[in-house]
Amino acid sequence: xxxxxxxxxxxxxxxxxxxxxxxxxxxxxxxxxxxxxxxxxxxxxxxxxxxxxxxxxxxxxxxxxxxxxxxxxxxxxxxxxxxxxxxxxxxxxxxxxxxxxxxxxxxxxxxxxxxxxxxxxxxxxxxx
Amino acid sequence: xxxxxxxxxxxxxxxxxxxxxxxxxxxxxxxxxxxxxxxxxxxxxxxxxxxxxxxxxxxxxxxxxxxxxxxxxxxxxxxxxxxxxxxxxxxxxxxxxxxxxxxxxxxxxxxxxxxxxxxxxxxxxxxxxxxxxxxxxxxxxxxxxxxxxxxxxxxxxxxxxxxxxxxxxxxxxxxxxxxxxxxxxxxxxxxxxxxxxxxxxxxxxxxxxxxxxxxxxxxxxxxxxxxxxxxxxxxxxxxxxxxxxxxxxxxxxxxxxxxxxxxxxxxxxxxxxxxxxxxxxxxxxxxxxxxxxxxxxxxxxxxxxxxxxxxxxxxxxxxxxxxxxxxxxxxxxxxxxxxxxxxxxxxxxxxxxxxxxxxxxxxxxxxxxxxxxxxxxxxxxxxxxxxxxxxxxxxxxxxxxxxxxxxxxxxxxxxxxxxxxxxxxxxxxxxxxxxxxxxxxxxxxxxxxxxxxxxxxxxxxxxxxxxxxxxxxxxxxxxxxxxxxxxxxxxxxxxxxxxxxxxxxxxxxxxxxxxxxxxxxxxxxxxxxxxxxxxxxxxxxxxxxxxxxxxxxxxxxxxxxxxxxxxxxxxxxxxxxxxxxxxxxxxxxxxxxxxxxxxxxxxxxxxxxxxxxxxxxxxxxxxxxxxxxxxxxxxxxxxxxxxxxxxxxxxxxxxxxxxxxxxxxxxxxxxxxxxxxxxxxxxxxxxxxxxxxxxxxxxxxxxxxxxxxxxxxxxxxxxxxxxxxxxxxxxxxxxxxxxxxxxxxxxxxxxxxxxxxxxxxxxxxxxxxxxxxxxxxxxxxxxxxxxxxxxx
Numbered sequence: 001x002x003x004x005x006x007x008x009x010x011x012x013x014x015x016x017x018x019x020x021x022x023x024x025x026x027x028x029x030x031x032x033x034x035x036x037x038x039x040x041x042x043x044x045x046x047x048x049x050x051x052x053x054x055x056x057x058x059x060x061x062x063x064x065x066x067x068x069x070x071x072x073x074x075x076x077x078x079x080x081x082x083x084x085x086x087x088x089x090x091x092x093x094x095x096x097x098x099x100x101x102x103x104x105x106x107x108x109x110x111x112x113x114x115x116x117x118x119x120x121x122x123x124x125x126x127x128x
Numbered sequence: 129x130x131x132x133x134x135x136x137x138x139x140x141x142x143x144x145x146x147x148x149x150x151x152x153x154x155x156x157x158x159x160x161x162x163x164x165x166x167x168x169x170x171x172x173x174x175x176x177x178x179x180x181x182x183x184x185x186x187x188x189x190x191x192x193x194x195x196x197x198x199x200x201x202x203x204x205x206x207x208x209x210x211x212x213x214x215x216x217x218x219x220x221x222x223x224x225x226x227x228x229x230x231x232x233x234x235x236x237x238x239x240x241x242x243x244x245x246x247x248x249x250x251x252x253x254x255x256x257x258x259x260x261x262x263x264x265x266x267x268x269x270x271x272x273x274x275x276x277x278x279x280x281x282x283x284x285x286x287x288x289x290x291x292x293x294x295x296x297x298x299x300x301x302x303x304x305x306x307x308x309x310x311x312x313x314x315x316x317x318x319x320x321x322x323x324x325x326x327x328x329x330x331x332x333x334x335x336x337x338x339x340x341x342x343x344x345x346x347x348x349x350x351x352x353x354x355x356x357x358x359x360x361x362x363x364x365x366x367x368x369x370x371x372x373x374x375x376x377x378x379x380x381x382x383x384x385x386x387x388x389x390x391x392x393x394x395x396x397x398x399x400x401x402x403x404x405x406x407x408x409x410x411x412x413x414x415x416x417x418x419x420x421x422x423x424x425x426x427x428x429x430x431x432x433x434x435x436x437x438x439x440x441x442x443x444x445x446x447x448x449x450x451x452x453x454x455x456x457x458x459x460x461x462x463x464x465x466x467x468x469x470x471x472x473x474x475x476x477x478x479x480x481x482x483x484x485x486x487x488x489x490x491x492x493x494x495x496x497x498x499x500x501x502x503x504x505x506x507x508x509x510x511x512x513x514x515x516x517x518x519x520x521x522x523x524x525x526x527x528x529x530x531x532x533x534x535x536x537x538x539x540x541x542x543x544x545x546x547x548x549x550x551x552x553x554x555x556x557x558x559x560x561x562x563x564x565x566x567x568x569x570x571x572x573x574x575x576x577x578x579x580x581x582x583x584x585x586x587x588x589x590x591x592x593x594x595x596x597x598x599x600x601x602x603x604x605x606x607x608x609x610x611x612x613x614x615x616x617x618x619x620x621x622x623x624x625x626x627x628x629x630x631x632x633x634x635x636x637x638x639x640x641x642x643x644x645x646x647x648x649x650x651x652x653x654x655x656x657x658x659x660x661x662x663x664x665x666x667x668x669x670x671x672x673x674x675x676x677x678x679x680x681x682x683x684x685x686x687x688x689x690x691x692x693x694x695x696x697x698x699x700x701x702x703x704x705x706x707x708x709x710x711x712x713x714x715x716x717x718x719x720x721x722x723x724x725x726x727x728x729x730x731x732x733x734x735x736x737x738x739x740x741x742x743x744x745x746x747x748x749x750x751x752x753x754x755x756x757x758x759x760x761x762x763x764x765x766x767x768x769x770x771x772x773x774x775x776x777x778x779x780x781x782x783x784x785x786x787x788x789x790x791x792x793x794x795x796x797x798x799x800x801x802x803x804x805x806x807x808x809x810x811x812x813x814x815x816x817x818x819x820x821x822x823x824x825x826x827x828x829x830x831x832x833x834x835x836x837x838x839x840x841x842x843x844x845x846x847x848x849x850x851x852x853x854x855x856x857x858x859x860x861x862x863x864x865x866x867x868x869x870x871x872x873x874x875x876x877x878x879x880x881x882x883x884x885x886x887x888x889x890x891x892x893x894x895x896x897x898x899x900x901x902x903x904x905x906x907x908x909x910x911x912x913x914x915x916x917x918x919x920x
Contacts, residue, residue, distance in 0.1 A: 012710035020713070023722055054702070083705035085752070087809075088763075105709040105745060108716045 002119045005046035006030045007037040007063060008081075009055050013104070017050060017081075020108040021115060034058025038066060041073055048118045050111070053082040053093065061096045068097030077118035081106060461492055473500035516654075523658045526550065530662055534669035538676040540564075545575040547666055551641070551659075559621055559644030563592070564670065571596065571640060578644070583617035587637070590614045595628045596637050603628050604651065618644065627651060629659045631667035638667055690758070697755035701748045708748070712741045753813075754883045757890045764894045765807040771836050771844050771916075772797040774808060778815050779834065791826060796835035799844050804916045806895045811916070814891050814899075815846065817884040818912045822850035827907075843897070843915040851909040860901055864889040892916065 004026050008014040018028040029044060031037035033056045041049070049067070053060035060080060067073045080098040082089065093101045100114055467475040473496060477489045533546040544562050551560055559578035563571040563585075571592070573581045587597045590611035595603055605626045607618050618626065623644035631639040641663050645651075651659075717723050718734045726734060775797060786793050804811075815834075822832045833849040855863060864885045885901075892899040897916035903909065 010706050010710070013706060013713070016710050016713040019717065020722075083702050083709070085705075085749070086756070104705050105712040105741075108713055108722075109720060 002026050002048070003044065003046040004028050004048045004050060004115060005037065005040055005044075006050045007034070007055065007060065008050070008052045009033060010052075013052075016108070017111065020112055024112060024116065026115070026119075032056075034060070034063045037063050041067060041076070045073065046076060047122055048115055049076055049078045050115070051078050051080050051098070053080060053084050053089070061092065064093070064096040064098055077122070079111075079114055079118070081111070461488060464492055464496070468496050468499065473503060519654055523654065526658065527661060527665065530665060534665060538673050540670065540673040540677060541574070543669055543673050544666075547662075547669075548575045548577050551577075551643075551662055559623060559642075561642045562666070563640040563642060565638050573642075574639075579621055581617055581621075583614065585613070591626070592628065592640060592642070596630050596640050598630075604645075627656075627659065629663040631663045631670065633667040633671040638670060641666070694755045694758045697751050697758070701752035701755065704744070704748050708741060708745060712738065712745070715741065750883050750887070753887055757887055764810060764891075766805050767808060768803045769806050769808045769811055770799075770801060770803045771811075771846060772799045772801075774812055775815060775834055775836060775846070778812055778819070782816075782819060786823070786832075789823065789826070789830070791823060791830040791832055794831070794833040796833060799836035799838055799846075802838045802844055802918055804844055804895070804918050806916060807891075810891045811895070814888040814914065815848070817888045818848040818914075821884060821912070822848055822852060822910075825852040825910075826850070827852055838918065839915065843917045845913060845915045847911055847913045849909065849911040854906050854908040855901060855903040855910050856906050857903075860903060863901055864899065888914070 004021055006014055006017045006021075006028055008017065008030065009032050014030045014032075018030060021028050029040055029046065031040050035057050037049075037051070037055075038058075040046075051060045051063060055063070060082065064078055064080070067076060067078065074097075077099040078097065079100040079102060080093040081102045081104060082093070083104040084090075085103045090101045090103075099118065102111060102114065461477065464475055464477045475496060476493050530547060530550040533550050534543055537543050537546065544564065548560060548562060559576070561573045561576040561578075561581050564574045565571050569586055570584050571586070572584050583592075585593045585596075587593050591605050591609060591614055595605065605628055607615060607623055607625060610618065610626075621644060625645040627643040627645055629641040629643075630637045631641065641659065643659070715734055715738045718726060718730075719738060775795070779793065779795065783793070819832065819834070823830075829851070831851050833847075835847045835849070837845045837847075839845050885899075889899050892914045895916045897914055899912070899914040902911045902913065
C-alpha cells in the first residue's frame with residue numbers, strides 16, 4: 001500500500017485530501033506543520049508528499065528544500081498544493097525542487113490523477 | 129573869407145569823418161585778444177593801427193584846413209576807402225576768416241599807402257633825408273611798436289611752419305608787410321644816430337609789446353625769450369596798472385625819452401627841442417612859421433580848428449573809456465562766466481565800480497556763490513542718495529539671500545537654521561534668535577546666532593509676550609524693562625536692548641525674531657523696515673513649511689493606508705482561498721458521486737453551490753490580481769504573442785459558455801501572423817475581461833464581434849463589440865477607474881467588482897498600448913478597443 005504524506009495545517013483541507021486519496025487504497029498520513037512533516041518523513045518515509053506552502057514554524061518551501069537536499073529523501077516526489085497562485089510562487093516552488101505545483105482550490109480528480117502518476121512512476125523504477 | 133568858406137565846405141565832411149574815425153580808432157584801440165592768446169599779435173596790430181589812424185586823422189584834419197593840395201586830395205580818397213573798413217570788421221567778430229581776410233586786405237592797402245607815406249613825410253625827413261620835415265612823436269611811437277610786432281609775426285609764422293600747422297594767413301601777411309615797412313624805414317636811416325635811435329625803438333617796442341598785451345601767454349612767450357622778461361611781465365601784470373597809464377608810459381618811453389635823448393645828444397636846449405619836436409612838426413603840416421602860428425592863434429578860424437581838435441580828442445578819449453570800460457567789464461564778466469561754466473565755482477570777480485556794471489559784477493558774484501551753494505547741496509543730496517541706494521541694494525541683496533535660503537527648503541527646522549545666517553547684523557548685534565510658537569502656544573527658540581537660549585514664553589507673558597500679542601510691529605525694548613525671567617535669560621548675554629520683530633501669518637503671530645543690541649545704537653528706519661520685511665518673509669516661508677509638513681504627513685498616512693489596503697486585499701484573497709478549497713473539493717466529490725448517488729434535487733443544489741463557488745473564486749482572483757497591480761508587483765514578460773492565435777484559443781474555451789447563453793459570436797481577425805512583444809497570459813486576461821464584460825451586459829439577441837487589425841502606425845488593434853446595454857457618454861471616461869460601476873443596481877444584478885477594466889487598462893498600458901471604450905449611448909451597444917505596438 002502506497003503511502004502519501006499530506007502536509008497541511010488546515011484541518012478541512014487535510015480531511016478533503018485524505019478522503020480524496022483514500023478512495024484509491026492509499027494510506028494518508030497528515031502532518032500539521034513543517035517540523036512534524038520532517039519527523040514523519042524520517043520515521044515513516046512516504047512514497048509521495050502533498051505539501052502546502054503556508055505552514056506554521058517552517059513553510060513548505062523550506063520543507064521541500066530540506067527533503068530535496070537529503071540524499072535519502074530526494075527521490076520522493078513532492079506535489080505542492082497551495083493557495084499561492086502567482087507565477088512567481090509557482091516558479092519558486094519548482095525552484096525549491098517540487099515535482100508538481102497545484103493551486104487551491106483544486107479539482108479532487110486532478111490531484112488523484114497526479115498522485116497516481118507519481119506512484120506509478122515510482123513502481124516502474126523499483127520493479128526492474 | 130575864402131578860408132572860412134573852405135572851412136564850412138569841409139566841415140560836414142570833417143564832422144562825418146571825425147565821428148566815424150573817433151569811434152573806429154577808439155574801437156580798434158580797445159580791442160583785446162579775444163579767444164586765445166594766439167591772436168594777440170594781430171589784435172595788438174589792430175590796436176596800433178587804431179592809434180595811428182587817430183593821429184593820421186588829426187594831422188589830416190589840420191592839413192585839410194589850410195593846405196588844399198594834390199596830396200590832400202589823395203588823402204581824402206584814401207579816407208573814403210577807409211570808410212569801407214567797418215563792414216569786414218563786423219565779420220571779424222563772427223569769426224569769418226574770409227571777412228577777416230578782406231578787412232586785412234583793405235587795411236593793408238591803407239597801411240602801405242598811408243602809413244609809409246606819413247612816415248616818409250614826417251619822421252624820416254627830419255633826420256636829413258628831407259631836412260626841415262619835423263618828427264611827430266606819435267609816429268615814432270607807432271613805429272616803435274610796428275617793428276617788434278613784425279618780428280613776432282615772423283617768429284610765429286616760422287614756428288607754425290615748423291609745427292606743420294597752418295599759420296594764420298592774414299596775420300602773417302599783415303605782419304610781413306609791417307616788417308617790410310620797418311625795413312624800408314630802417315634802410316632810409318641815413319645817419320648812424322638815426323639807426324641807433326630806431327634800433328632803440330625796436331628794443332623798447334618789444335618790451336612795450338609784452339607789457340601792453342600783458343597776458344599770461346605773453347608772459348610765457350617772454351619767458352621763452354628770457355625768464356627775466358617773463359617774470360617782469362608777470363610782475364607788471366600783478367601791478368594792475370590802468371590801460372591809460374600804460375599808454376602814457378609807452379608814450380613817454382617811445383616818444384618823449386628818445387626825443388629828449390636825441391636832443392641831448394645833439395646838445396640842444398630844452399626850448400630848442402620843444403621847437404624842433406613839437407612846434408615844427410605841427411606847424412609843418414600847417415605850412416606856417418612859428419610866428420605866423422602864434423599870430424593866427426588869435427584868429428577865430430584857428431580857434432575853431434583847436435576846438436575841433438579838442439572835440440576830436442575828447443570824443444576819442446570818451447569813447448575809448450566807454451568802450452574799454454564796458455567792453456572790459458563785459459569781458460571780465462564773460463571770462464568769469466566761462467570759469468563758472470568750466471566748473472570753477474569759487475571764482476569771484478572783483479567789484480570795480482558802483483554803476484550797472486558794478487551791479488552786474490555783484491550779481492554775478494552772488495550768482496556764482498548761489499550756484500556753488502546749490503551745487504554743494506546737490507552733492508550732499510547725491511551723497512545721501514548714493515548712501516541710501518547702497519543701503520537699499522544691500523538690503524535687497526539680504527532679502528534675496530533670505531528668500532533664496534527660504535525657498536531652497538520646505539523643512540521647517542532647516543528653514544529656520546538657514547535663515548538665521550542670512551539675517552544681517554543690525555545695530556552691531558551678535559545675538560539673534562528665532563522663536564516659533566508651538567501647538568500649545570509656547571514660544572521656543574528654534575535657532576540662534578551667538579549663544580543658545582532656552583527662554584520660553586507665552587503670549588502676553590513678559591516683554592516678549594506683550595510684543596508678540598501686539599502683533600506685527602518691529603520694536604525696541606530695553607532689557608531692564610523686561611520681566612525677571614527675561615532678564616535672567618538675556619542679561620548674561622550682555623544685551624542692553626532687544627529688537628523684536630514678530631512674524632505674522634494670516635493675522636496670527638507665529639513667531640518672533642529677537643536681536644540683541646549691546647551698544648548704544650538706535651536702529652534706523654531702514655533697518656527696522658528690513659527686519660520687518662524679513663519677518664514677513666519668514667512668516668510666509670514658515671507657514672508654507674508647516675503646511676507642507678502637514679501635507680507630507682497626510683500623504684504618508686494615505687500611502688500607508690493604501691499599502692495596508694493592498695496587503696489586506698492580498699491576504700484576504702489567500703485566506704478566502706483556503707475555505708473555498710474545502711467547499712469546492714467536497715462539492716466535487718458530491719458531483720463526482722464519490723460519496724454515493726445524489727437525487728435530482730440534491731444534484732441541482734450542489735451544482736448551484738459549485739457554480740457560486742466558481743464565481744467566488746473568480747472575484748478572489750480579480751482581487752488578487754488587482755492588489756498586485758496596485759503594488760506595482762506585476763511583471764510583464766516579453767515574449768512574442770500572435771494576437772489572432774490568442775483570440776482563437778480564448779474563444780474556443782469560452783464557446784460552450786457563450787452557446788449556453790445564446791450569444792452569437794463573430795470573428796473578424798485580420799492581424800494574421802502579426803505578433804507583438806508581451807505577456808500572453810496577461811493579454812489573454814484582457815481579452816477574457818472584455819468578452820466577459822460583454823457577456824455580462826447583454827440584451828435580447830445578444831451578439832459579440834471580436835476583430836483584430838494591424839494599424840498603419842505599427843500597432844495591433846483588438847476590438848470587442850457588443851449590442852448590449854451600452855454606456856452613457858458621461859461614464860465613458862470613468863469606466864476604467866477602479867471599482868467603477870456605471871449603475872450600482874445593475875451591478876447587483878450582474879455582479880462583478882468593477883476591477884476588470886481597471887486591471888485591463890494597467891496591463892495594456894504596461895505593454896505601451898492604449899485602451900478605450902466607445903458607445904453611441906445607453907442601449908446602443910459598446911465597443912472596447914485596445915492597441916498594442918507590434919514587434920519591430
